[in-house]
Amino acid sequence: MDIGHKIKQLRIQKGLTLEELASRSELTKGFLSQMERNLTSPSIATLNDIVEALGSSLSEFFREDKEEQIVFHKKDFFVDERENYTVHWIVPNTQKNEMEPIMVELPQGGESFVMDPHSGEEFGYVAEGCVTLVCGEESHVIHKGETFYLSGKNRHYLKNEKKTTAKVIWVSTPPLF
Structure with a gap:
């Protein structure tokens, strides 16, 4: 899973800027920017703070909905x-x-x-x-x-x-x- 990309998608879905997410999660804008570009990785505790600031949970964040296959060849x-x-x-x-x-x-x-x-x-x-x-x-x-x-x-x-x-x-x- 591309954690940085998924965080960025959630942030954009919620209509938040990096600065607003940084404020909500008590992290720096620079750290979040590096994380979204996969230049650094958050600890579990930090990821939990970010995900909660985005109104979600770790279990929901890591849940992957697989597309249901309907037609088989x-x-x-x-x-x-x-x-x-x-x-x-x-x-x-x-x-x-x-x-x-x-x-x-x-x-x-x-x-x-x-x-x-x-x-x-x-x-x-x-x-x-x-x-x-x-x-x-x-x-x-x-x-x-x-x-x-x-x-x-x-x-x-x-x-x-x-x-x-x-x-x-x-x-x-x-x-x-």
Whole structure:
């Protein structure tokens, strides 16, 4: 973080001159000028005085709001190729989110990972091919363009019993993959 630049931005936002900030923080105008140009660094106590004079706090000063990424491109994806399936992590770092979408690619005879019982819910959309959802003791055939939605109370997984590759967009909440 460029502390000097951030102090200058806050000072200008508040409409203060260097002289006014110096007076409020009981520091010299020269020291503040050098600090804003990164020619000197303040102690934590001095930085706290400056930030308080600007009507803020150290925690607020150091908090960095990251821009929320809304659109994800293929270059953002992570691909995990396994023997019986491939997982495309189509939204990176979703463990911190409320839900986690992936795309599962199942070749002929492929089976996904097994999801053990959990307290969440899951949604799937078959984008290509046809899959069988095995949920507890039941099996459900799901074709291209069809969806599934289930609670995680039963052990479940997908399998591809057809001759073509199947692709399924699978979303879990909370993140479990």
